[in-house]
Amino acid sequence: MEVTSAAFKENAKVALGDPHLQKALLHIRSGFIEKRQKAVEALPEFDRLRDAARDIKNHTLQHLDLYLEAYEDKVRAAGGEVHYAETAEEAREVILSICQRAGARTVTKGKSMVAEEIGLNEHLAANGIEPVETDLGEYIIQLRHEPPSHIIAPAVHLTKDQVEADFRRVHTDLPADRDLSEPQSLLSEARTVLRQRFLAADVGITGANFLVAETGTSVIVTNEGNGDLTQVLPRVYIVLAAIEKLTPTLEDVSQIMRLLARSATGQDMSCYTTFTTGPRRRGDADGPEEYHVVVLDNGRSGMLGTEFQDMLRCIRCAACMNHCPVYQAVGGHAYGSVYPGPMGAVLTPTLAGIAEAGQLPNASTFCGRCESVCPMRIPLPKMMRHWREREFERHLSPRVYRYGLGFWAFFAKRPRLYQFFTRLAVRVLANRGMDRGRFHSLPLAGGWTGHRDFPVPEGRTFQEMWAERRKAG
């Protein structure tokens, strides 16, 4: 997907004025936050699991080369193939050539954020191969030609009525009296259509929640079962995953998994958890003949050893965005990136550069709620601040803002001068506004007074009054 994060402010304005979106976003509270809260409260060891999961991933990242090699050996031993892709373009080409060798006309897909990241669907379509999204949310946004707005609920920006309208537009053989008013009926309608597509697909592609070094296994966690059909039915199956999905052992996976669904949807476990190791063996009842894993880097190894390394612990649960007041206000599309919310604000500048994506790490109140719910204890606000530092060092922040900051800092570093001028400024302000108690508008403060009143200061500074009190003894 093309990153358009530079337009964040304009996008946000549009999003704030979109009544459908605003209605859809209200669902986040009951759909995610409250459910997560309940699931966490029911598991007394949740915080200890967070520590353990953080340690597992830190250890893995410290020895990533070893675990990658071990993983690759195990996949090969099971009869599969591992392909390394340094860039998005390389990953697209590897996948395209596997599909072309298989003579593929249609490809079914499980939900994969990495596939979105590398723009896989567009690339396949441009080369005459039709990608079919089989996750309900992904299926809906594919109908609408939209990118996902959330990393686990790609269509969370839509209301039920909008989805019904899309189904009636595209599924032209639908009888008009067919009831589609409930999510369940929408799901069964999508299933009916997708069943044929599953049977016709030549290649299946999914992401992975974990790649297990110990066994060469890929693990996917889903709620609809579409991922399993994508894996099992086509002749060729491709796993597309980035390097940070490496996890040493099955035991480690089972620990992190106890955090994943609880943090994401508030479930103890997702409905389906599928472990896949290599292609169909002799005597297996089903399974693909070919099993490929495409391991993507796309800038991630450059984060190792930097202040952004902790981001590679992310397991894509989306708790950070669900709890983010900015995400809740504007939704995911405003971010102009595959990855929205706090995790996207840290990751997108890595993928697209800070010059393009600088708005995202700035658009945070640093309320810290993301970090407080992150199952992997990723210090998201700290890393957003690190991006702001890089931006500031490279003089990329807006000039007006930099000058304003410089002016303020000059005085903040000179207490006597500061106190002299603030004493005067406070007097002037107080004299102008005393009778009302607040200002409706103020020169140079439009950012504030455009939406809210500004309180009039009491009239004298604390320091001034304190000095008098001391003198009076």
Place this chain on the structure above:
Amino acid sequence: MSSSEAHRPKVGLFVTCLVDLFRPTIGFAAVKLIEEAGCDVEVPRAQTCCGQPAYNSGDRRDAAAIARQVIAAFSGFDYVVAPSGSCAGMIKEHYPLLLSGDRGWQARAEALAAKTYELISFLVDIRGVTEVAARFEGTVTYHDSCSGLRELGVHEQPRRLLHSVAGLTLNELKDANVCCGFGGTFCVKYPDISNAIVEAKTAAIADSGASTLLAGDLGCLMNMAGKLQRQEIPVHVRHVAEVLAGMTDTPPIGEPG
């Protein structure tokens, strides 16, 4: 308080820039509460701001210069107390990070961090205050400001002291732990988003049925007061220290005298 006159700890009050400029009443309320908790209070002249505007804008150099200034001004005290979770959090959590690797200053930053507290948590957790002698007639609601809540664990302490205020009823605010949309420079850099966030907050405040909103950070209070007043929602706004110190003669934030 058990401490005798001879052993009264020396507290340096970090006033915070907003309290200094906009609402000295909060500073005097803090002084009163700290003194009543058996401490002596001094207010170093060489303080302006904790440096967050620079720090959160990526300007580490100015932020570090301001941090050194604060450390130098406050190192002689037994405790440093601020009537703000945000500024106390800056000193306690972020100065050591900001000055890490800075020989000579890192250790001083850590020493200062170890003795710096947000006002209400200082009273309750360090001085063991369990009640105050104040009276306030009315129903209040309380917003948990983010830094105090998540960086410093300020949650129960203000509620405990508020319960001891005669005449006061506390109605809990729905989503009290969700950001009000202030975020320092965020509110002027992203005014539309900040507005959407504070509108959700003022709706919850109106629903609480309280006639006064309290919190522990003046930045958040100015934001919420400004929005309530723009929307003409008749809820008064005060810093929690004003109520706890019984200093409510000053008009509420943003209201004429």
